[in-house]
Amino acid sequence: MKKRGEILAENVIFLVLNIIFLTILVLFLLKQAGGAVLIEGSYSKEIALLVDSAKHGTIINVNLQKAKEVSDENGIDFSEILKIADGYVTIKLSDKGGSSYHYFNDINVSYYPDKNPGYEGFYVLNFNRKRA
Template sequence: MNSFKGKNKRGEFLVENIIFIVLNILFLMILVLFLIKQGSGAVLLEDAYSKNIALLIDSARPTMKMYVNLQDLKEVSDKNGIDFSDILKIEGNDVTIKLSEKGGTKYHFFNDINVTAYKDTDPGREGFYILTFSKIK
């Protein structure tokens, strides 16, 4: 009798600990997912990339050609239903990155130069944009 009672208690002990461990693992997973999601937010990427591309344009000179890797933006824009060829626009002296319908971040650059930006069609460079620079006549 005593041995039967003892076995039941050992079973409860094991189940309780397993549930405890599973809950802890679940908690850690939720934390990690939260961290990853925060780092790849659309607003954050728009802000960072618009500024970085503006700095690239500021440093550029006529006849230069730049290949810019925007694969990270492509993933987010695909999720939000924005075509990849529409995520980067250069109008006047402003760079605009748009990753969602209601989103979009603009940043001004001071280099007085003609900039043309278009999607790279080379299959080996999917997710790239090409920037070409020429002097303003």
């Protein structure tokens, strides 16, 4: 009877260790795929490309729902995650760092989170000619 109990305990430890191992692996993968650094980098570049290709008078709605999820997790207000100024697009989804990318289009960009219902997590980018 005692021996059987020992074997069961060993099996349980073996199983628990396996589960811990797999959990760590899955968490690592999820963190890598949905990490703030990765999302900040890709969004800053994509928005910089949008700015580069935009013509004055253009209005663009940008879906930043993924970024909103991450910023909400990190306690950053959605209205503060995007900054477009001095030739740089900056996305900041956590207290640390943030990612900036330079754009070459000399255009005036006004931007704000979309307030329309059903468009939560969207930003509106409005492009206008720079005044001399």
